[in-house]
Amino acid sequence: MKLRPDREWPGLIALAALYIFLALAAPRFFAADxxxxxxxxxxxxxxxxxxMTLVIVVAExxxxxxxxxxxxxxxxxxxxxxxxxxxxxxxxxxxxxxxxGAINGGLVSYVKAPSIVATLATMVAWREALRWMTGGAWVExxxxxxxxxxxxxxxxxxxxxxxxxxxxxxxWWASRNVAALRAVYATGSDSEAARLAGIAVTKVVFWVFVLxxxxxxxxxxxxxxxxxxxxxxxxxxxxxxxxAAVVVxxxxxxxxxxxxxxxxxxxxxxxxxGPALTFLGINPYWEKAIQGAIILATVLFDAISAHRIRALxxx
Amino acid sequence: MVxxxxxLEAKGIEKSFGGVRALRGVxxxxxAGEVHALVGENGAGKSTLIKIxxxxxxPDRGEIRLRGELLEHNSPAKARSLGxxxxxxxxxxxxxxxxxxxxxxxxETGKLWSKVDWRARRAHASExxxxxxxxxxxxxxxxxxxxxxxxxxxxxxxxxxxxxVLILDEPTASLGDRDTENLxxxxxxxxxxxxxIVYISHRFEELGRxxxxxxxxxxxxxxETRAMAGTTKEDLIRLMVGRELETVFPPxxxxxxxxxxxxxxxxxxxxxxxxxxxxxxxxxxxxxxxLAGSGRTQFAEALFGLAxxxxxxxxxxxxxxxxxxAADAVRLGIAYVPEDRRRHGVILRMPVxxxxxxxxxxxxxxxxxxxxxxxxxxxxxxxxxxxxxTPSTDTLAGNLSGGNQQKVxxxxxxxxxxxxLILDEPTxGIDVGAKMEIYRLIRQLAANGLAILMISSETxxxxxxxxRVAVMAKGRIAGILxxxxxxxxxxxxxxxxxQVAAQ
Numbered sequence: 036m037k038l039r040p041d042r043e044w045p046g047l048i049a050l051a052a053l054y055i056f057l058a059l060a061a062p063r064f065f066a067a068d069x070x071x072x073x074x075x076x077x078x079x080x081x082x083x084x085x086x087m088t089l090v091i092v093v094a095e096x097x098x099x100x101x102x103x104x105x106x107x108x109x110x111x112x113x114x115x116x117x118x119x120x121x122x123x124x125x126x127x128x129x130x131x132x133x134x135x136g137a138i139n140g141g142l143v144s145y146v147k148a149p150s151i152v153a154t155l156a157t158m159v160a161w162r163e164a165l166r167w168m169t170g171g172a173w174v175e176x177x178x179x180x181x182x183x184x185x186x187x188x189x190x191x192x193x194x195x196x197x198x199x200x201x202x203x204x205x206x207w208w209a210s211r212n213v214a215a216l217r218a219v220y221a222t223g224s225d226s227e228a229a230r231l232a233g234i235a236v237t238k239v240v241f242w243v244f245v246l247x248x249x250x251x252x253x254x255x256x257x258x259x260x261x262x263x264x265x266x267x268x269x270x271x272x273x274x275x276x277x278x279a280a281v282v283v284x285x286x287x288x289x290x291x292x293x294x295x296x297x298x299x300x301x302x303x304x305x306x307x308x309g310p311a312l313t314f315l316g317i318n319p320y321w322e323k324a325i326q327g328a329i330i331l332a333t334v335l336f337d338a339i340s341a342h343r344i345r346a347l348x349x350x
Numbered sequence: 351m352v353x354x355x356x357x358l359e360a361k362g363i364e365k366s367f368g369g370v371r372a373l374r375g376v377x378x379x380x381x382a383g384e385v386h387a388l389v390g391e392n393g394a395g396k397s398t399l400i401k402i403x404x405x406x407x408x409p410d411r412g413e414i415r416l417r418g419e420l421l422e423h424n425s426p427a428k429a430r431s432l433g434x435x436x437x438x439x440x441x442x443x444x445x446x447x448x449x450x451x452x453x454x455x456x457x458e459t460g461k462l463w464s465k466v467d468w469r470a471r472r473a474h475a476s477e478x479x480x481x482x483x484x485x486x487x488x489x490x491x492x493x494x495x496x497x498x499x500x501x502x503x504x505x506x507x508x509x510x511x512x513x514x515v516l517i518l519d520e521p522t523a524s525l526g527d528r529d530t531e532n533l534x535x536x537x538x539x540x541x542x543x544x545x546x547i548v549y550i551s552h553r554f555e556e557l558g559r560x561x562x563x564x565x566x567x568x569x570x571x572x573x574e575t576r577a578m579a580g581t582t583k584e585d586l587i588r589l590m591v592g593r594e595l596e597t598v599f600p601p602x603x604x605x606x607x608x609x610x611x612x613x614x615x616x617x618x619x620x621x622x623x624x625x626x627x628x629x630x631x632x633x634x635x636x637x638x639x640x641l642a643g644s645g646r647t648q649f650a651e652a653l654f655g656l657a658x659x660x661x662x663x664x665x666x667x668x669x670x671x672x673x674x675x676a677a678d679a680v681r682l683g684i685a686y687v688p689e690d691r692r693r694h695g696v697i698l699r700m701p702v703x704x705x706x707x708x709x710x711x712x713x714x715x716x717x718x719x720x721x722x723x724x725x726x727x728x729x730x731x732x733x734x735x736x737x738x739x740t741p742s743t744d745t746l747a748g749n750l751s752g753g754n755q756q757k758v759x760x761x762x763x764x765x766x767x768x769x770x771l772i773l774d775e776p777t778x779g780i781d782v783g784a785k786m787e788i789y790r791l792i793r794q795l796a797a798n799g800l801a802i803l804m805i806s807s808e809t810x811x812x813x814x815x816x817x818r819v820a821v822m823a824k825g826r827i828a829g830i831l832x833x834x835x836x837x838x839x840x841x842x843x844x845x846x847x848x849q850v851a852a853q
Contacts, residue, residue: 212720214711221697221708228694230656231686232708232762233676291699 042285043297045336049329050304053311061314069310075192075261077306078199079104081299082254084277084284085206086136086247088298089216091281093223093243094290095143095150100251100277102161103135104270107255109165112174112265115181124181129252135161136248140241158274165267174265184260195257202253207295219243224291279326280305283333287341304329355418357382357546358403358515363412365398372398373409374570380515383544385537387557387578390567390590396550399567400517403548404436405429416515435513439520441500445493450475452492453507478506483532497524505533509540516540517548522556523642534560554583566590569783599814600793606817607632609668610801611684611770613653616662621648624825626662630770630801635792637816638805639841645825646805647689650772654686655679666770680709682770685763687756689774689805695759698748702740703729705747705758710765732761736791753784760791771795774805789815809838821845 057064083100090097111128119127135157142153183191210216221229222239230236259265284301286293308329309322358380365373373395380386390396401407403414405424414421416432443452450468453475475488484502492500501524508516518537522530537547537560549561557564557578565575566589573589609629616626623645630636638646651657653664655673664671666682673679679686688695696705706729707714714725729743736757740750747758756776763771776792777785792815796802806812812819819831821844828844 214715214718214720217704217708217711217720221700221704224697224699225694228688228697229708230676231688231694232697233680234708235675235677 041340042287042292043294043300044285045333046283046285046297046300046304049332050300050307053304053307057307057311057314061311064311064314069314071192073306073310074196077302078195079254079258079273080276080280080306081199081203081302082250082257083247083273084280084298084302085203085295086243086250087274087277087281088284088286088293088295089210089219089243090150090247091223091278091286091288092290092293093219093240094226095240095243096278096288097139097150097154097244097247098274098278099135099139099154099158099161100247101270101273101275102158102165103132103248103251104255104258104273105268106135106161106165107132107252108259108265108269109169109174109267111256111259112177115177115259116174118178121181121184125253125256128256129249132252132255133245133249136245136251137241139248140244143244144237144240169267171267173267175263177259177263177265182260182263191260195260199257202250203295203299210295215239220291276305279330283329285333287337355415356380357384357417359415359418360399360403361413361415363399363402363414364410365402365407366410372570373402376412376567376570376572378565378572379575380546380548382514382546383541384563385541385547385549385561387561387564388548388550388567389552389557389564389586394567394590395570396567397519398570400436400519400548400550403429403515403517404434430511433512433514434517435508435511435515436517437501437504437508437519437521439523441497441504441524443492443495443500443503446491448489448491449479449486449495449503450488452503453478453510474510475506478510479503482506482509482536484529498526498529501525502529505536509536513545515546515548517550519550520552521549522551522553530556554586557586600790606634607799610666611803612663612665612668614663614665616649616652616664617660618648618652618657619660621645621652621657622825623649623652626822626825626827628820628827628830630803632769632799632801633796634817635796635802635804635815637812637819638803638822639807639809639812639819639845640822640828641845642807644822644845646822647774648825649822650686650688650774650803650805653679654684654772680766680768683766683768684770684772685709685766685768686772687759687763687774687776689778696747696755696762699746701744702733702738702747702750702758703743706732706743706761706765709762710767713765728765729761732765736761736764737787751780751784753780753788756780756784756788757791760788764795768800770801770803772803772805775807776804777806777808777811809841812836812841813838 063069083104087097087100107128110131111124114124114127139150139154139157142148142157143150146153179185184194186194218229218234218239221232221234222236226236255270258269280301281293281298282288282301283304284293284297284299286297305326308325309319312319312321356379358378360376360378363373363376364371376395376399378386378388378399388396388399398407402409402424405426405428408424414424421432444455447455450472454471472488479486479488479502482502482505484499484506486495486499486502492503495503501521505521521533525533537549541547549557551557561578563575564578564581564586566573566586568590608631610632611630613629614627617624626649628636640646652659653673655675655678664673666684671682673682673684697708700708703725707725711720714721714728726743732738733740733743738750738757738761739754747755750758773792777788780788792802792804804812804815813836816836817833819833819836819841821828821831821841823845831840831844
């Protein structure tokens with residue numbers, strides 16, 4: 036399918052406007068240090084939002100990713116402290132994410148629970164189970180060999196951002212070139228039509244949740260290596276950040292359409308607001324309000340264009 | 351108000367949707383106290399015209415006068431306040447509200463916060479239901495009622511509006527004999543009171559009984575208005591079709607090949623398919639007739655692996671096969687072009703090319719990776735072969751006309767290289783010209799050796815296209831007729847057979 040850039044444009048224009056404004060008003064925003072911090076702190080959101088894009092394209096939602104991230108982060112911290120080498124540890128962590136994602140996927144596609152309810156249940160369940168098991172305690176004192184994958188800070192940072200961007204590029208390419216991912220778009224567009232076209236709709240939905248779980252697992256790993264502790268409340272509000280980025284990136288919440296570049300734009304735009312305020316000397320309490328306004332603007336744009344399309348198609 | 355003006359007058363109404371001209375000049379005059387029949391084939395523009403009257407659709411050109419006064423900026427609310435009421439083929443009640451609530455809805459008397467007088471409303475609803483002779487419990491939830499019962503509630507609702515213009519769109523489609531009689535009685539009562547009534551139906555014997563005049567629509571134009579008295583069914587068919595029947599349907603073949611598909615005692619409880627046994631030969635078109643709800647679509651879905659079978663055997667080319675999923679069916683060379691193309695036959699928001707290749711993604715990809723050049727080539731090939739009118743392969747399917755969408759749906763399944771093709775209502779809602787093209791294509795495919803099972807609710811289409819006709823009733827094959835001795839009467843008798851026997 037051809038990329039239809041019209042839906043990504045509002046986000047891209049907003050991002051460009053913000054950066055041009057910053058270049059004039061607060062050029063220090065573009066200092067290497069700040070850009071590096073910006074990239075690092077948004078890697079988790081980007082990875083989760085990549086999965087979320089597909090979840091929303093397939094016309095579902097996953098609000099459990101924050102809790103899932105927390106559980107996997109703790110697993111990751113414990114495994115690191117147990118001295119598991121980095122490669123098996125990565126596989127373990129990503130696998131754990133995939134398994135938790137599979138539980139969501141199973142509930143949605145095979146049990147037929149509405150995804151907002153199913154993932155609300157797992158969201159609460161994982162978060163509370165974690166609180167119960169850890170008693171809110173952090174996993175502290177991660178071994179030095181685990182931090183930055185033992186590569187040192189600079190190489191570690193490059194590895195983190197680089198692997199996230201590589202994965203992003205791969206998924207973007209796949210979303211346009213892999214037959215299985217076209218089935219994702221078809222299912223989200225019209226699941227009954229896709230079913231009648233011989234697409235195994237339930238499997239498609241299931242695997243999208245698994246992929247999201249795995250990406251969330253990876254996000255937890257790339258996040259954990261940056262610190263010496265894993266806080267018990269990690270991943271708080273991650274689901275909201277990811278969903279917001281996807282929506283601002285032009286993916287309609289009703290599914291069937293949407294693109295990964297849009298999501299990258301959404302992550303960059305929403306993630307830049309906080310630092311931008313700091314550099315502009317504005318009270319950072321405005322961050323959430325501005326992010327909210329951006330989401331609202333996206334929704335309005337969507338409603339207006341949907342209205343236009345409906346006017347063309349009604350019979 | 352202008353004296354002696356017709357109750358409703360439409361002049362030169364035109365309406366296009368995207369590139370499709372649904373109405374291209376319709377004029378209609380409706381007197382108070384007249385029952386005016388509106389007939390035309392599917393896609394002739396009847397529904398669009400009604401939607402314009404009821405304010406759901408705005409015309410591009412033309413004017414509507416209500417009792418002589420120009421009706422402008424119509425909207426559903428305005429139409430209702432001006433005295434338009436409509437009953438559609440499909441009841442549209444709120445399933446989670448009771449009958450009383452459904453009838454009372456929208457009749458709140460302006461006192462937004464005053465207490466609802468439920469006792470009075472219930473009494474009023476009962477009275478309305480009694481008047482039309484409906485045995486429906488006023489406290490029942492609308493969603494729990496049967497189709498005919500829901501339709502009766504719709505009629506009660508329309509009665510309650512004291513409409514001056516009442517539009518009935520195939521109101522008897524889901525009604526039994528007794529309820530139909532009651533409806534006719536009501537219609538004649540309303541006519542006597544001076545209500546102007548538009549009556550749409552495909553049942554000519556009904557028209558003869560209730561209609562004063564009839565207007566024929568064809569291809570979005572009003573062709574002729576005449577008195578119903580002295581008008582025969584043949585006259586109407588001739589006006590509706592606009593050409594002799596034989597020219598619509600291409601001639602059939604005579605020689606058939608081996609049996610391609612054999613179904614023995616197929617049963618699928620979840621879809622209410624009870625017992626289907628039939629065969630289709632290579633090169634043969636077997637038409638599948640039956641009333642709505644007789645289980646034809648359900649049979650096709652069961653055969654296509656979309657539901658679990660409970661009993662029965664399926665043989666493809668003489669070999670017993672097991673079909674557990676649509677993928678199995680496609681592998682065995684079975685293709686299913688589903689009913690209701692506008693909803694599920696093509697994916698409206700996907701381009702023509704992606705729609706064409708959706709059921710055969712494997713054949714245009716290498717190792718799971720799509721080969722766009724091959725996709726474009728394949729899609730372009732089918733566009734040419736089927737004569738799909740589309741600006742490009744990248745046009746969204748939703749922007750094509752109904753007939754062309756159907757061709758894209760057909761292309762999708764032809765691309766799977768099927769041996770057996772199941773078509774479900776292949777010409778539903780498309781215009782006459784496109785229909786003829788589809789018919790020719792189907793004939794051609796059969797001539798090329800495909801075994802074709804064609805489900806259709808249009809008796810004319812069944813008789814014109816089928817080599818044999820299988821009639822379904824209540825999930826079973828009620829009978830199989832040869833082309834030579836199948837008549838509309840036989841088909842209807844078989845389709846009704848089980849119902850008659852059950853009473």
